[in-house]
Amino acid sequence: MAKLTKKQKEVAAKFDKTKLYTLEEASALIKDIDTSKFDATVDIAVRLGVDPKKANQMVRGVVSLPHGTGKDIKVLALVTPDKEQEAKDAGADFVGLDEYLDKIKGGWTDVDVIVTMPAVMGKLGPLGRILGPRGLMPNPKAGTVTMEVGKAVSDVKAGKIDFRVDKTGIVHAIVGKVSFDAEKIKDNAKELISTLNKMKPTAAKGVYMKSIYLSSSMSPSVQVDPKSV
Known part of the structure; x- marks a missing residue:
């Protein structure tokens, strides 16, 4: 097993990989555990309880992030x-x-x-x-x-972005930059999650919002408790 670097050990000591954090906690934590030397992008990955192979369970749409993506969109x-x-x-x-x-x-x-x-x-x-x-x-x-x-x-x-569920049932999207205040990261992520909730296909059964993870370009993923959003 590969040895952890000093930075990796410092990061590992700051959060628990098995814990479900609130969106507010995760938004602050993702800033704290990022080790990049540049303004890293903050991503969200939401696993939905849908079958993308079925047309009546495809989730696709657009959302306007209240604080933009922080990226210069060409x-x-x-x-x-x-x-x-x-x-x-x-x-x-x-x-x-x-x-x-x-x-x-x-x-x-x-x-x-x-x-x-x-x-x-x-x-x-x-x-x-x-x-x-x-x-x-x-x-x-x-x-x-x-x-x-x-x-x-x-x-x-x-800051208007489009999203769609991939073949594994996950929606990936940018919700800001590490330089954003934690509150702005939280607001952007909450807006996307709220939009996804409104788009639940009637054909989807069982748990819809299965898991939510926040991560940056150079950080481990932080798991968010879907019930906290």
Whole structure:
């Protein structure tokens, strides 16, 4: 068995891996046990009692985090010329259409979110094999396929994120940075959990919110008591 480093021993002494913490306790603890030398991202992993293979148990949606993600989200707006200025004014990092479609065909995906219009979706279909695996394909349910391009870009920049349950029944999402106050991390995580609770599929039976974990880029996971949220 590998020996623990000095830092790992210090971290291990600060919390109990077997304990269920309240969301407030976990939000403060995740700051205390992070050992990174950079502003690490804080992630949440929520295991749901659903079967993602069944269409009536798929959980997918969007949530606006009250304090944003703390990450500079790079947005590409694939729009027609009449919508370009609207996208630029809203803060889109890249704006255009055919030239960016060609770049994506060539393998370029250096963005976090793509916002587009219904009329453009036909051109994006052939790029599904590139955008899909990277989670970049725009989706009406996520609010990234819309005629209100400016609002969509502004929402994403302000901390609106989309989420979906993966094939193992877990929802992964960013809820802030280690530099955030513990209260802000808690607020963001609570907003996501509350949104997930409202989206419980009627077909899902038994315990819905099975487990919740908070972690940072360089920390162990802290288990949150679902009943405390």
